[in-house]
Amino acid sequence: MTPEMLYALRDQAGVPAHPALFLILGVLTFALHIAAVQVMLGTSALTLRGAFSAETHWRRLAAAMLTTAKVAVSVAIVLGVAPLLFVQVIYDPFWYTSNVLSAWWVIGFIVALIGGYLAMYMFYWRNHDLVRDGARGTAWMAVSVALLLLVGFIVHSLTNQMLFPQDWMQWYAPGGAIDPSGRSLHYWNLPRFGFFIALSAPVTGAWLYAYRRYLIGAGEADAAYLDWVRALAQRLMVAGGAAALLLGTLWMVTLPATMAWFATSPWVWLALAALLAVVALPLALGPRLDRGFWGYGIFGAGALALIVVGAAREALRYGTLLGAHGYNALDYRVQMDWYSTVLFFVTFAVVGGVTLGYLLTVAWQAGQQREGAYTPGPRVTALGQWSVRLLVLWTLAYFGVGLWVWLR
Numbered sequence: 001m002t003p004e005m006l007y008a009l010r011d012q013a014g015v016p017a018h019p020a021l022f023l024i025l026g027v028l029t030f031a032l033h034i035a036a037v038q039v040m041l042g043t044s045a046l047t048l049r050g051a052f053s054a055e056t057h058w059r060r061l062a063a064a065m066l067t068t069a070k071v072a073v074s075v076a077i078v079l080g081v082a083p084l085l086f087v088q089v090i091y092d093p094f095w096y097t098s099n100v101l102s103a104w105w106v107i108g109f110i111v112a113l114i115g116g117y118l119a120m121y122m123f124y125w126r127n128h129d130l131v132r133d134g135a136r137g138t139a140w141m142a143v144s145v146a147l148l149l150l151v152g153f154i155v156h157s158l159t160n161q162m163l164f165p166q167d168w169m170q171w172y173a174p175g176g177a178i179d180p181s182g183r184s185l186h187y188w189n190l191p192r193f194g195f196f197i198a199l200s201a202p203v204t205g206a207w208l209y210a211y212r213r214y215l216i217g218a219g220e221a222d223a224a225y226l227d228w229v230r231a232l233a234q235r236l237m238v239a240g241g242a243a244a245l246l247l248g249t250l251w252m253v254t255l256p257a258t259m260a261w262f263a264t265s266p267w268v269w270l271a272l273a274a275l276l277a278v279v280a281l282p283l284a285l286g287p288r289l290d291r292g293f294w295g296y297g298i299f300g301a302g303a304l305a306l307i308v309v310g311a312a313r314e315a316l317r318y319g320t321l322l323g324a325h326g327y328n329a330l331d332y333r334v335q336m337d338w339y340s341t342v343l344f345f346v347t348f349a350v351v352g353g354v355t356l357g358y359l360l361t362v363a364w365q366a367g368q369q370r371e372g373a374y375t376p377g378p379r380v381t382a383l384g385q386w387s388v389r390l391l392v393l394w395t396l397a398y399f400g401v402g403l404w405v406w407l408r
């Protein structure tokens, strides 16, 4: 594929704001997506490990982790859509070709995702009181984890096929005979996939520190359980961090020739330093973990480290497509559209901020109240009323502008 052919595959309408904006938003939202995916996988694995245990601490943890996993799947899906939008805007020649080459799997992705989510609910419906009774049968939860991993593997493959324009013709017409079925995934790198999956352990360790701090805030009386959770969190961070490091190293040494430059670039050292700093943070904080926001801070620091990892991953893609294929994602023709750009940020910051702020505050405060029914105070109630008003206003503006453009 010559650079001219790749540029010809671009959307001739251009992009509605500077491509750097899409690149940065892509990195930020990918970091959030992968954090949610890692919490989802880690809490699912802890559910599997704990639900069948004879130990009450494990069973109690499994019950809490199953609740987390159910929510994390939906958060991972919602936060997966965002990087999907950005990647297809500035890398459309690559993303769509990769998708068309494996179209069968792109549709299969949705089926596997629905199956994985349903299987998790099947496990939940069959096991209502994990703390008291433990679980009956591993099957549903194991099927759920396997299908969710398959979903991740498909995205991994699509993301990587993008980076090999030199192989597309061979994949589309092996030996000169066209295969339009889209039934094959053509490229994967197991150490790279394993690296992102293994990071689930330290990220879930950081999540457990926050869970523990939350329990302390709610007046948890079982000190032995709190100590046990802390020891488990630390083990997950150290052992999981080491596994991720190993897989990350393997990824670097198995990089194909067009990407080998990346292994010695500063990006790798930056990502490594960020991850190591997060693993060391709980040790540095010591007893402060139980006070203020420090216990939550480890997960916050983990999210920042994932942004650094996401930036490095983006540097690999941008640098490879520019260096080896002459495609510069940042020279996309800009057709500035202020309305859609402003609408995006207002939706994100104002509508999203107020609505999510309300939901999270209610969930948080309800969980922190041990006795009696929870009733939100006047400020929280006002926030809830504003979130409804803003959603109505947003809907009116959205359809109003559409109608105005249509009737004009």
Ligand code: HEM
Binding pocket: 030, 033, 034, 037, 073, 076, 077, 078, 080, 081, 082, 083, 084, 085, 087, 113, 148, 149, 151, 152, 153, 155, 156, 157, 159, 160, 192, 193, 196, 197, 313
């Ligand atoms: C629920 C199970 C899921 C898992 C385990 C998962 C896992 C992953 C992993 C491991 C990556 C990084 C791949 C790599 O760089 O090699 C990734 C990237 C990504 N995922 Fe997910 N994912 C899941 C669901 C979703 C969903 C439902 C969506 C979309 C709605 C989505 C959209 C994306 C996008 C857009 C990227 C980045 C693409 C890019 O930058 O090229 N994922 N995911």
